[in-house]
Amino acid sequence: MGDISYIPVAVWPPEGDHQDLNSPRAAEKKGGRVMFDESSARRESGGNLYMDAKHMLQDASLDHFAGDGEDMGTADSALLFELRTRNRELLRAVYREEERRKGVEVEKNRESERVKDESTQLQRKLNGAKEKNSGLMKQLKARDQTIAEVRGELAGLKDKMQQEFKKSQTGWNIVSKNLALIQKMRKKDNDMKRLRMTDKMSRVMLERDAVSALEKLKPLEQKNIELLYENGLYKSRKSKLVKKMSELKGEVEKQKNNAGRWEEAVRSADKEIELKTDELSEKTLDIQTLKEEKNDLLGDLKSTTDQLQSTTSEFERLSHDFEMLTAKEKTLGANYGSLTDLYNRNTTRLAEMDAENGHLKQELADLRGRFEKEQRNQATLRAKHDALLQRYSEMKEHSPMLENIPLTKKNKSALKLRKRAFEREMGELIGNEMPHLFSGRVMSKLILETEKSVEPRGNQT
Structure with a gap:
């Protein structure tokens, strides 16, 4: 018997044990995606060359043992058969381990690709959210500036409102x-x-x-x-x-x-x-x-x-x-x-x-x-009064403070708080002067702008 301390691995996957983990069918069974990249192809080609070389060495060693077996006895033949059987089992075990390692590597590659895709999508979402947030911030700044301008104009139009209310009261008295x-x-x-x-x-x-x-x-x-x-x-x-x-x-x-x-x-x-x-x-x-x-x-x-x-x-x-x-x-x-x-x-x-x-x-x-x-x-x-009530009802239904602002919960709550504060502030101004026109809400800037184009003094009375 020769030296058998080194038993070359020469058997390529036994019949029934081979699975192509990179095939589309196997990917469908695992519920994942087919991953074809250059690194896995290079690794697979290198492994195949290595296994082909080992297969050639195994055939050579087996032929050597087969040539030597003619001079061996029955005991040695049985031992050789047992060794070959053991060698096949070990090769199967090695193949399974190799396949498991390849499957783990494929899963890792697949997971890494999925993570990369998710990170890319998250990055895109983050960029979109940043752009949207920047747009919202610009809109909020513009809206805050508009609100500040409106408040300034309202502060300037307070006397005009009181005059209009007095005119309206005079009109009601005339009526x-x-x-x-x-x-x-x-x-x-x-x-x-x-x-x-x-x-x-x-x-x-x-x-x-x-x-x-x-x-x-x-x-x-x-x-x-x-x-x-x-x-x-x-x-x-x-x-x-x-x-x-x-x-x-x-x-x-x-x-x-x-x-x-x-x-x-x-x-x-x-x-x-x-x-x-x-x-x-x-x-x-x-x-x-x-x-x-x-x-x-x-x-x-x-x-x-x-x-x-x-x-x-x-x-x-x-x-x-x-x-x-x-x-x-x-x-x-x-x-x-x-x-x-x-x-x-x-x-x-x-x-x-x-x-x-x-x-x-x-x-x-x-x-x-x-x-x-x-x-x-x-x-x-009556037509003037109906027009005022119509404009007031339209302003109640379509508040100018809610235009071009995305109605998120946060924006809704903030706008409601601002609106209530604005209504309380204006209610203190006009609540006692014209209670028949104020019902918890305030006529906005549009009514005052429309009232600027009033008729002559004879038509007002």
Whole structure:
């Protein structure tokens, strides 16, 4: 047996023990990344050359031992087989150790690469954070400078704010006065409406009365015309009757005269008859003739007396009718005069009411003009007030102190503290002057800047 104190490692990884730790598949199983770098490739190539050299030496030594084994006995052959087996086991152990070392080295390289990547990313994040921090610091400095300028401007605008508040208070006082005037105007307008309605109703009633009076007057006028016509007829008949009565009176006088003459003639005849009864006894025929004449004269006297009585009764009846017509004419004249006076009074009253209505219309037009003017003033003041409230609500929703500042928790808390301090400071200034506009927050600089472009003094009031 030769010297076997040095057993060369000649067996390259046994079958089933080889693993390529740098392969993508092995990297996927380990859950890492495939690492290919020049140092690991150089180390792997050097190891392979070394193992190839050892493999060649092992084959040479084994061939040497195989050549020597022909002269060895069975015991030596068994020992050689055992040594070869032991050599293979040791080589496997060495290979495993080498593979473990390579795996540890690969893991170290992989960990170092990961650490390098993380450090690179952290460095980038750090650089970005530094740049962002520098930008934030610049913004904070600019914002602090802006806040300082705003505070300086607010300190300078304090008097202007107070003046604006006084103007607003004056405006509110004017608004209240205007509201009181509007209430008075409304009351006066309502009174005027009532008066107008009363006047309208009275005018309607007067028109109705005038129409009814005219309607009543029309038949009276017609009747008056008829009565005038009848009166004319009666007057003509009266004149005829008067003429006839005068004729009848003449005839009655004539008949009376004739009757007197006939009575005197009868008396003289009676006297003559009595005186000449004896004388005329002889003259019977003459007496008979005279008696007949006497009877004729008595008949004529009686008929004349009857005619006189009938003429007298007709005259009395006509006189009564004439008196009735005269009284009726007087009554109709009085009624026509009263109706004419009533019509004239109604016409005068209508003219007066038309004139009064014209004055009331003019006064109503003036009141309407004043009321419309007050409404326009009130609408202007309400529009100004609404605009102020709108700007104030917009400023409450969009605070200028929060623009272009990243809203981190720290910045939020700092800004809230600054804002509360600012609101307390301004609340002490304007809280007591305009409590109806201050509700825990403060109108900012924008409202004051917009209030600089105010309207003329007439529009402000």
